Amino acid sequence: MNINEIKIGDKVSVSKTLTQTDVYMFAGISGDLNPAHVNTVAAKEGIFGKPVVHGVLTAGLISNAIGMHLPGPGTIYMSQTLNFKKPVFFDDTVTATVEVIEIIKEKFVKLSTICTNQDGEIVIEGEAMVLPPK
Amino acid sequence: MNINEIKIGDKVSVSKTLTQTDVYMFAGISGDLNPAHVNTVAAKEGIFGKPVVHGVLTAGLISNAIGMHLPGPGTIYMSQTLNFKKPVFFDDTVTATVEVIEIIKEKFVKLSTICTNQDGEIVIEGEAMVLPPK
Numbered sequence: 001m002n003i004n005e006i007k008i009g010d011k012v013s014v015s016k017t018l019t020q021t022d023v024y025m026f027a028g029i030s031g032d033l034n035p036a037h038v039n040t041v042a043a044k045e046g047i048f049g050k051p052v053v054h055g056v057l058t059a060g061l062i063s064n065a066i067g068m069h070l071p072g073p074g075t076i077y078m079s080q081t082l083n084f085k086k087p088v089f090f091d092d093t094v095t096a097t098v099e100v101i102e103i104i105k106e107k108f109v110k111l112s113t114i115c116t117n118q119d120g121e122i123v124i125e126g127e128a129m130v131l132p133p134k
Numbered sequence: 135m136n137i138n139e140i141k142i143g144d145k146v147s148v149s150k151t152l153t154q155t156d157v158y159m160f161a162g163i164s165g166d167l168n169p170a171h172v173n174t175v176a177a178k179e180g181i182f183g184k185p186v187v188h189g190v191l192t193a194g195l196i197s198n199a200i201g202m203h204l205p206g207p208g209t210i211y212m213s214q215t216l217n218f219k220k221p222v223f224f225d226d227t228v229t230a231t232v233e234v235i236e237i238i239k240e241k242f243v244k245l246s247t248i249c250t251n252q253d254g255e256i257v258i259e260g261e262a263m264v265l266p267p268k
Contacts, residue, residue: 057194075168079218
């Protein structure tokens with residue numbers, strides 16, 4: 001959608017269960033083989049007691065919500081802030097919700113970007129700035 | 135490495151060629167099938183003239199540098215800012231460089247996080263805050 005179709009308060013959510021498969025594929029893509037993600041034995045002795053999903057992988061759901069829905073195809077992604085609030089574990093179902101919070105100079109759109117788990121706990125909070133399609 | 139082993143100016147880089155395979159796997163993981171990434175025909179008519187790599191996928195190399203090297207395994211990733219400065223195209227070779235810029239309360243480490251392409255152009259700039267292992 002273009003800038004004229006977007007108003008403050010517009011909101012979209014996407015959900016996905018993030019599995020071991022996702023984590024292992026992302027480890028290969030990113031080269032991030034941190035034992036916190038791909039070593040069950042080491043992760044058991046870590047602070048969370050079991051392997052966790054890469055934070056940046058979870059942020060992929062925000063990219064999904066922005067790139068597919070709000071503003072959707074043609075959007076230029078300018079910036080993203082990510083505050084990792086809680087761990088995401090294998091098989092957690094994460095919902096990314098993006099909401100328009102500001103329209104700047106009738107050109108740029110600022111979105112609040114929140115990811116929650118199946119218990120409603122916030123796992124990522126942050127904001128994105130995007131340039132919607134012409 | 136723990137907080138006592140870390141000093142301002144410590145720096146690590148990791149590099150990877152980001153391919154079509156990476157983009158298509160990440161599209162499946164994230165559900166972000168934005169035509170800018172996975173539709174060659176539509177992307178040809180878009181602003182960049184060809185498909186681009188998901189910005190969040192490129193940010194995976196920062197996660198790699200932090201999680202694998204500086205501070206490395208055991209690190210808690212607290213936050214990340216990402217400013218997407220230029221597009222990354224299929225087969226671009228991206229280098230993520232993380233550098234310690236501040237140590238806060240002898241506990242938290244702030245890193246500058248920069249990704250460059252094979253021509254030395256900055257594609258992502260931002261900062262991360264992490265809690266190194268005890």
